[in-house]
Amino acid sequence: MAVIIDAKQLGYKELNCRLREESGDITISDCCGQRFIAAGMSDKKITINGVPGNALGAYLNGAEITVNANAQDAVGDTMNAGKIVVHGGIGDAAGYAMRGGRIFVKGDAGYRAGIHMKAYKEKVPVIVIGGCAGSFLGEYQAGGVIVVLGLEADDKKIVGYFPCTGMHGGKMFLRSDCRDIKFPGQVTARPAADEDMPELEEYVKEYCRLFGYDEKAVMDSPFTVVTPDSRNPYKQMYVAN
Amino acid sequence: MKKEGQIRIPSGCAIAAVISRDGERMSGEKITEAMKPMHDRSNGLGGGFAGYGIYPEYRDFYALHMFFDRRDTRKECEVFLKERFEIVKSEIIPTRKIPAITDEPVIWRYFVAPLKSVLSSMQLDEKEFVARTVMKINTEMHGAYVFSSGKNMGTFKAVGFPEDVGVFYRLEEYEGYSWTAHGRYPTNTPGWWGGAHPFSLLDWSIVHNGEISSYDANRRFIEMFGYKCNLQTDTEVITYIIDYLVRVQGLTLEEAAGVIAAPFWSTIESKSPDERRKYTYLRTLFPSLIVTGPFSVVLGFSGGLMALNDRLKLRSMVVGDKDDRVFIASEEAAIRVMEPDAENIWAPAGGEPVIITTKEGADI
Numbered sequence: 001m002a003v004i005i006d007a008k009q010l011g012y013k014e015l016n017c018r019l020r021e022e023s024g025d026i027t028i029s030d031c032c033g034q035r036f037i038a039a040g041m042s043d044k045k046i047t048i049n050g051v052p053g054n055a056l057g058a059y060l061n062g063a064e065i066t067v068n069a070n071a072q073d074a075v076g077d078t079m080n081a082g083k084i085v086v087h088g089g090i091g092d093a094a095g096y097a098m099r100g101g102r103i104f105v106k107g108d109a110g111y112r113a114g115i116h117m118k119a120y121k122e123k124v125p126v127i128v129i130g131g132c133a134g135s136f137l138g139e140y141q142a143g144g145v146i147v148v149l150g151l152e153a154d155d156k157k158i159v160g161y162f163p164c165t166g167m168h169g170g171k172m173f174l175r176s177d178c179r180d181i182k183f184p185g186q187v188t189a190r191p192a193a194d195e196d197m198p199e200l201e202e203y204v205k206e207y208c209r210l211f212g213y214d215e216k217a218v219m220d221s222p223f224t225v226v227t228p229d230s231r232n233p234y235k236q237m238y239v240a241n
Numbered sequence: 242m243k244k245e246g247q248i249r250i251p252s253g254c255a256i257a258a259v260i261s262r263d264g265e266r267m268s269g270e271k272i273t274e275a276m277k278p279m280h281d282r283s284n285g286l287g288g289g290f291a292g293y294g295i296y297p298e299y300r301d302f303y304a305l306h307m308f309f310d311r312r313d314t315r316k317e318c319e320v321f322l323k324e325r326f327e328i329v330k331s332e333i334i335p336t337r338k339i340p341a342i343t344d345e346p347v348i349w350r351y352f353v354a355p356l357k358s359v360l361s362s363m364q365l366d367e368k369e370f371v372a373r374t375v376m377k378i379n380t381e382m383h384g385a386y387v388f389s390s391g392k393n394m395g396t397f398k399a400v401g402f403p404e405d406v407g408v409f410y411r412l413e414e415y416e417g418y419s420w421t422a423h424g425r426y427p428t429n430t431p432g433w434w435g436g437a438h439p440f441s442l443l444d445w446s447i448v449h450n451g452e453i454s455s456y457d458a459n460r461r462f463i464e465m466f467g468y469k470c471n472l473q474t475d476t477e478v479i480t481y482i483i484d485y486l487v488r489v490q491g492l493t494l495e496e497a498a499g500v501i502a503a504p505f506w507s508t509i510e511s512k513s514p515d516e517r518r519k520y521t522y523l524r525t526l527f528p529s530l531i532v533t534g535p536f537s538v539v540l541g542f543s544g545g546l547m548a549l550n551d552r553l554k555l556r557s558m559v560v561g562d563k564d565d566r567v568f569i570a571s572e573e574a575a576i577r578v579m580e581p582d583a584e585n586i587w588a589p590a591g592g593e594p595v596i597i598t599t600k601e602g603a604d605i
Contacts, residue, residue, distance in 0.1 A: 012281075032278050032574045032577055032578065033278030033279065033572055033573075033574025033575070033577075034278075035281065050577070051573050051574050051577055053278070053572065053574060054572070070573055070586055072557070072572050072573055072574070073557050073572075089586070091557055091559070091573075091588065092554065092557050092588075110554075110557070110588050111554045111588075111591070134554070134588070134590065135553075135554065135590065135591065136553075160590060161505075161508060182507075182511070
């Protein structure tokens with residue numbers, strides 16, 4: 001049976017203590033700004049009603065979180081494994097230094113989504129943003145995958161200024177021809193090719209399943225793939241190596 | 242007390258604001274409540290509020306809110322004030338003794354009108370005269386600080402957490418059509434009563450989350466025009482920059498935002514020819530007034546609010562609305578406390594000013 005925790009009078013410490021005491025399916029009701037929810041947790045399924053505070057799912061280690069509202073800044077900070085699903089938008093610096101697991105956002109993301117994401121062998125973090133992303137998307141990205149779908153973007157640019165600044169690893173899929181986007185010199189932005197599609201379809205399929213979109217309609221659009229040019233962007237910055 | 246540069250305290254800050262576009266009065270209770278979910282953004286070294294429309298019965302008089310270190314200082318200062326102003330009312334600002342707020346100075350308010358004879362002999366308009374008088378007191382009168390000097394508005398600030406400061410000043414007894422709030426987590430300077438936000442001059446008030454790395458460059462420039470930065474924190478310079486650009490130079494708020502959070506040259510390059518010309522002009526004319534480093538600020542003024550982020554958007558800020566109310570806060574949770582059903586929650590881009598004014602005909 002699902003456990004319900006009323007967060008109304010709880011500070012973030014009490015709320016996280018209650019979460020740790022419970023197992024299985026847990027619903028948090030009346031959440032309003034409590035930080036660090038589910039930090040480091042591994043074996044729970046948590047549903048949040050109301051707005052969770054900053055650093056939701058920081059260091060998350062396998063737990064699954066569903067938010068039925070917007071989420072604030074630093075969602076999935078240094079997340080290691082698990083899944084965060086947000087039925088709304090998210091604030092700045094989502095997935096900061098994330099190294100595993102997946103974040104799905106129905107709406108827009110703020111500035112610096114995926115800043116310093118990284119990957120190692122089978123640990124490949126993924127962020128899927130259904131709306132548009134703010135400036136500095138994938139800043140210093142070192143690994144992992146960022147997908148931005150720009151659904152309901154109308155005439156808004158799919159990402160803000162300065163995407164991929166300092167990007168030196170990983171990959172981005174942007175659902176746009178990106179003619180209006182200026183990328184920095186150290187990355188290559190190219191139209192998605194047939195061999196990119198199986199991977200992209202996997203992410204889009206899950207996004208559409210979670211938020212009730214038609215996969216075919218979402219895929220029926222040009223996509224741009226962005227990758228850094230070199231596996232070693234620091235080559236010759238100091239010495240030849 | 243240690244000053245700027247002698248002490249360093251690591252960082253945060255929280256801001257929140259609300260305005261009724263119809264000019265309906267709201268008590269200060271909700272804005273106080275709104276600071277609670279953001280408690281951990283402050284560290285108890287400063288909290289404050291500004292309310293607009295709170296003194297309708299004295300709307301034609303400047304409301305000077307003052308801190309004095311001793312009763313004698315107040316008496317000396319009153320002698321000085323009487324030489325320059327007609328004082329129509331002077332009183333202690335009512336407060337509530339609570340354990341969370343201690344060591345309060347003498348806190349007083351005066352409703353004043355500049356003496357016509359003094360104005361004409363100094364050949365100054367009213368606002369300039371009041372601004373110069375505030376600078377003079379804050380610079381020359383040891384132990385006396387004017388921390389609010391507008392008409393039909395007032396700031397209330399203290400050392401403590403904002404939710405306690407609101408209770409201390411009995412803000413539930415005031416009614417304003419707009420409110421701003423701040424919780425402080427001082428970074429470079431000590432927490433003291435004068436250093437809490439909002440920073441106010443005439444009708445302007447600023448609450449600020451961030452740290453200005455251009456502070457000294459901005460200060461050196463603005464002090465050439467008679468402003469004195471003597472409250473030992475970076476934020477006050479933003480208030481004076483706004484006063485200088487908008488009141489003295491006659492820029493619009495939007496243009497002032499284009500000076501303070503000037504876009505990068507590469508961004509200016511990508512704009513339409515008209516916009517390019519405008520931003521190039523502003524950056525070229527006022528290069529010393531670009532404010533760099535992280536900031537999100539809310540400017541309060543008579544009849545409105547302006548929210549602005551630094552161009553890199555190194556601080557969070559969201560905006561939402563419901564009916565005629567518009568809400569601004571560092572975190573959405575604060576907006577939800579003020580209005581659980583707030584709609585259209587969005588985050589303005591870095592350098593994108595959000596200006597909200599009361600509707601024409603609203604009784605402010």
